Amino acid sequence: MPVIDVEHLTKIYPVAIKQPGLKGTLTHFFRRTYRQVKAVQDISFQIEAGEMVGFLGPNGAGKTTTLKMLTGLIHPSSGRVEVAGYVPFRRQPQFLEKISLVMGQKQQLLWDLPALDSLKINAAVYKIPDRIFARRLQELAEMLSLQEKLTQPVRKLSLGERMKAELLAALLHHPQVLFLDEPTLGLDVNAQAAVREFLKEYNQRYQATILLTSHYMADITALCKRVILIHQGRLMYDGSLEELLERFAPCREVRVELAHPMPPEKLARYGEIETVEGQEVRFLVRREKLTTTISQILAQLEVIDLSVTEPPIEDVIGRLFSTGVV
């Protein structure tokens, strides 16, 4: 049975239109007109327990709106949504104990207090007994390398430490389902990697289900085998990341530095030649032929150096979003 079950989910925001000037203000006050923003349109997907899924889309695609419906912060306009067996917008306490939502650009920890104080408040809200609180705190703080930092006021923590403390606060009640909206936003490369490493470990250790949005493709490639793509509120793709790349980036680039320059006609058999500059040749080679082609190049040519590069995933997905075709 899926932990997250979404069927024909739609959210339409009514947005009041106001004309400029005094007349516009008066009309707006007495007789408002609305236009409809279709933020999410008829999307369906299921996520099984323990899965870690990347939820991707360009700005304004409807990701946050979907996460808000999945966590019960807003009511869908139509469709059905169930998370951990509950209908989110009823906001039943048993449901709230099973989920957590972490938004990279919002914080729940109190700015002037040590994180530990906010954590104690959370423990009281979730009715976590002292003994269990102490155990979980120690375990999570260790996983996040935060032991020394929890007694300092939050405002004195670095951005990365603050994000880790936010994660600790969000996970103290051991939610079964975790929704993460840009958890690595604005963090430096090391802090991003630390958060990623932690999420991977948390998912494996507790079999937690995680739905994650991120503009950093490194997060997605490191954590998610499956991705869901949405564009202008509609579901574009739901499947494995590997298959997506296979379908939309079937080639890799092979750069070879030869001992002596060679005429292009003698090189064409190894792949589609992109450029030849002196002794350096760049080929495009289909993924499935990569190992055979590389062995042939190494056996048949005098090679000084060879490297293989993957087209950046950002480029592949960016192209999909700009063409709107999957």
Ligand SMILES: Nc1ncnc2c1ncn2[C@@H]1O[C@H](COP(=O)(O)OP(=O)(O)OP(=O)(O)O)[C@@H](O)[C@H]1O
């Ligand atoms: N409360 C609201 N009232 C009216 N329109 C809204 C509201 N919240 C979001 N929207 C609109 O709904 C659409 C989807 O927004 P949403 O925030 O869900 O996108 P997103 O994929 O999370 O984007 P981003 O990556 O920029 O955060 C956008 O056109 C946005 O302007």
